[in-house]
Amino acid sequence: MGAQIPNNIFLIGLMGAGKTTVGKLIAKSLGKTFYDTDHVIEQRTGVKIPTIFELEGEEGFRKRETSTLEEFAQQDNVVLATGGGAIIAPENRAILKQYGYVIYLRANVNELYLRTRNDKNRPLLQNVDVKAKLEQLFHARNPLYTETANLIVDTGHQPVAVIIQKIENALHALESSCKP
Numbered sequence: 230m231g232a233q234i235p236n237n238i239f240l241i242g243l244m245g246a247g248k249t250t251v252g253k254l255i256a257k258s259l260g261k262t263f264y265d266t267d268h269v270i271e272q273r274t275g276v277k278i279p280t281i282f283e284l285e286g287e288e289g290f291r292k293r294e295t296s297t298l299e300e301f302a303q304q305d306n307v308v309l310a311t312g313g314g315a316i317i318a319p320e321n322r323a324i325l326k327q328y329g330y331v332i333y334l335r336a337n338v339n340e341l342y343l344r345t346r347n348d349k350n351r352p353l354l355q356n357v358d359v360k361a362k363l364e365q366l367f368h369a370r371n372p373l374y375t376e377t378a379n380l381i382v383d384t385g386h387q388p389v390a391v392i393i394q395k396i397e398n399a400l401h402a403l404e405s406s407c408k409p
């Protein structure tokens with residue numbers, strides 16, 4: 230029996246890597262349902278993420294993130310875009326590895342900076358030197374994204390359509406390499 234395209238696909242990577250943008254398009258092209266843990270948390274609380282950080286601290290947000298991840302990772306036939314910090318907790322990394330095929334969208338700090346510098350909905354990037362903060366996050370998290378991922382796709386300087394094509398090619402190669 231040959232392997233199929235993985236049932237669930239999880240996207241991980243830093244803020245601005247393109248998880249939401251790429252995730253929606255990949256889900257559409259593979260006929261899967263798209264969810265984004267950040268969006269689910271905002272819908273359920275009725276407030277934006279910076280407000281959750283203000284009211285509950287980062288710790289409160291991380292608790293919501295883990296329970297949302299746990300719930301949505303176990304759904305059927307989904308593409309799930311995760312928050313940039315979803316790989317921090319070992320528990321979350323275990324959930325991602327257990328329930329789906331994990332794709333790390335990797336971009337360099339300069340590219341991430343250009344994509345996120347004017348955004349007001351990312352609390353970790355407010356009132357700080359955005360480039361220095363992204364450097365620090367990249368340094369701390371790149372090993373965690375790398376160890377959690379089944380596939381790494383570079384997204385800096387690459388149009389979204391090219392990224393989608395690369396992911397589809399990798400998934401189809403996976404499918405055919407497992408055929409008898």
Ligand SMILES: Nc1ncnc2c1ncn2[C@@H]1O[C@H](COP(=O)(O)OP(=O)(O)OP(=O)(O)O)[C@@H](O)[C@H]1O
Nearest residue numbers: 243244245246247248249250312313344387388389
């Ligand atoms: N390959 C790309 N080339 C150019 N711009 C891109 C690319 N991918 C995403 N972008 C742009 O970068 C910004 C951030 O993308 P997106 O919101 O998808 O990132 P994210 O990984 O979901 O970030 P977060 O973790 O903060 O939710 C958006 O304005 C998006 O249009």
Ligand SMILES: O=C(O)C1=C[C@@H](O)[C@@H](O)[C@H](O)C1
Nearest residue numbers: 244267278312313314351352
């Ligand atoms: O990188 C992070 O830690 C975050 C990324 C966003 O997706 C949100 O989940 C939140 O702003 C925290």
Ligand SMILES: [Mg+2]
Nearest residue numbers: 248249267310
């Ligand atoms: Mg996003």
